[in-house]
Amino acid sequence: MAKPPNQPNFRILSPNAAKNLAQKKKPVPGGTGQGQNQTLSAQSTPEPNIQGPKLTPKRPFSAFFSNLRQRYAALPRPVQRTCRGLRILAPLVPISLFFSEHVMQVMWVRGPSMTPYLNEDYHENHTKSDMVLVSMMPSRVWPWERTRRLERGMVVTFRSPANSSHIAIKRVVGLPGDRVMTRKPCLKESQIVPFNHVWLEGDASDPERTLDSNTYGPVSISLLTGRVFAILGPRMRWLNWADWEDGKLDNGTSEGKNYRQATRDRVMKEAVNMENQSLD
Structure with a gap:
């Protein structure tokens, strides 16, 4: 059957095809052409917005601390x-433990071995004890004191060779190389202080009231633990080792050669040439 002339052609489209055709034919402002129609079509197509689950950092101990x-x-x-x-x-x-072991320490002096310099009233009240301040720092700590050398007259603390668990306090009488005239109960009349050792004695005039180097001999420097430099009570005062050598008391008065002169006369200084030791 022949098609009548001048009759328009019609085509039935699905809804989706009609929608796509309308979008392709939509004019773009600022230009024309097939390439621009395709670009508009690509831009107008919405991209799917897909969001996954949010991941939070896991804290290993959060449950423990919360509980x-x-x-x-x-x-x-x-x-x-x-x-x-x-x-x-x-x-x-x-x-506090570090400070007391390596910096400064407070100690109580008990017994008559250091009388009358320490425990001045021991003969009146045997239960009274002086409280002293001991420096336990190594040498070359302070800028004005380049080295803390051992000197005769210093009051030091040390581990007793007779009982290592006991901390004793005595005065340095002889340094390495000194010849010391001993007293009871030492069996030798004189003793040369060997290298790396010191001769320690108490201040008590009666040798039976102190346990010192006359009993257990020279003490190794490695056993020294500190140096007493102040008395906190019952009468506060600073200690100066030079006062012992000069015959001066700790209160600044001078008694000439009476103050421990007998002890100093028993020491022949540097009888043997040895290196002077430092308290390290």
């Missing part, structure tokens, strides 16, 4: 205050 906070909140008020106090005091314990 700990809950348990702490359930404690009574007095227990919570005690825990806060312990939290503040906890770091102070190692600091």
